[in-house]
Amino acid sequence: MIDTVDKTKTSLRRMFFALTLPEAIQQDIVQWRAANFPPEAGRPIVAANMHLTLAFLGEISAAKAQVLQQQAGRISQAGFSVTLDDVGHWPGSGVIWLGCKNPPRGLLQLAQLLRSQAARSGCAQTSLPFHPHVTLLRGATRPVVIPAKTNNQRLCVDHFSLYESVLVRGRTRYTKVQSWPLASGERKPDDV
Ligand code: ATP
Numbered sequence: 001m002i003d004t005v006d007k008t009k010t011s012l013r014r015m016f017f018a019l020t021l022p023e024a025i026q027q028d029i030v031q032w033r034a035a036n037f038p039p040e041a042g043r044p045i046v047a048a049n050m051h052l053t054l055a056f057l058g059e060i061s062a063a064k065a066q067v068l069q070q071q072a073g074r075i076s077q078a079g080f081s082v083t084l085d086d087v088g089h090w091p092g093s094g095v096i097w098l099g100c101k102n103p104p105r106g107l108l109q110l111a112q113l114l115r116s117q118a119a120r121s122g123c124a125q126t127s128l129p130f131h132p133h134v135t136l137l138r139g140a141t142r143p144v145v146i147p148a149k150t151n152n153q154r155l156c157v158d159h160f161s162l163y164e165s166v167l168v169r170g171r172t173r174y175t176k177v178q179s180w181p182l183a184s185g186e187r188k189p190d191d192v
C-alpha cells in the first residue's frame with residue numbers, strides 16, 4: 001500500500017559519520033578554490049557543507065541509528081591532526097577534492113572502525129579503499145588543471161560527528177545529530 005511505503009520512507013534518515021571542518025577552514029578553502037579553479041571546472045560545494053566523510057550509512061531507521069550511536073559512543077581513541085596537502089580529480093564521479101598525502105593513523109583507524117560497525121549493522125560499505133577527502137566541486141567530469149599545491153590547511157581533530165543529509169528545497173544540507181570527543185594528550189603534533 002502506498003501509504004505504508006511512504007510512512008516507512010519518512011522514518012528513514014540518510015546519515016553519515018564525518019569530521020567537521022571549522023568555519024575558518026571552510027572559508028579559507030572557498031578562497032583557495034576560487035583562486036585555483038575556473039567557474040567551468042564544476043559545481044562548488046557551499047562552505048557550510050564541506051566535511052570529511054568517515055563512514056556513509058545510507059538511509060537508516062531510528063533503531064539502526066541508535067545502535068550505531070551507542071557503538072560510536074564506546075569508541076575510545078586519541079585525537080589527531082590532518083593536513084590537507086593533496087588535491088585531485090575523480091573524473092568518473094565528477095569530484096574534485098582536497099585530501100592528505102599521508103593520512104594519520106588515527107584517522108584511518110577511526111574510519112575503519114565506524115565502517116566495520118556500519119557494515120555489521122547492515123549498512124553496505126563500498127569495496128573501494130577509504131580515501132579521506134573533502135569534496136570541493138561536483139559535476140567535474142571534464143579534464144581540469146589541478147593545482148600543484150594546496151594551501152595546507154591543518155585540522156586538529158578532537159571529535160567526530162553523526163550527520164543527517166536532508167534535501168531542503170532541492171539543496172542538500174547536513175544537520176549534525178551527535179558528536180563524540182576524541183581523547184586529548186599523548187598526541188604529538190606530527191603523529192601520523
Ligand atoms: P548530493 O548527493 O545530494 O549531491 P552529497 O553527496 O553531499 O550531495 P549525500 O549523498 O547525502 O550528499 O552524501 C553524504 C556524504 O556521504 C557525502 O560526503 C558523500 O560523498 C558521502 N557518500 C554518499 N554516498 C556514498 C556512498 N555510497 N559511499 C560512500 N560515501 C558516500
Ligand code: MG
Nearest residue numbers: 056138165172
Ligand atoms: Mg551524494
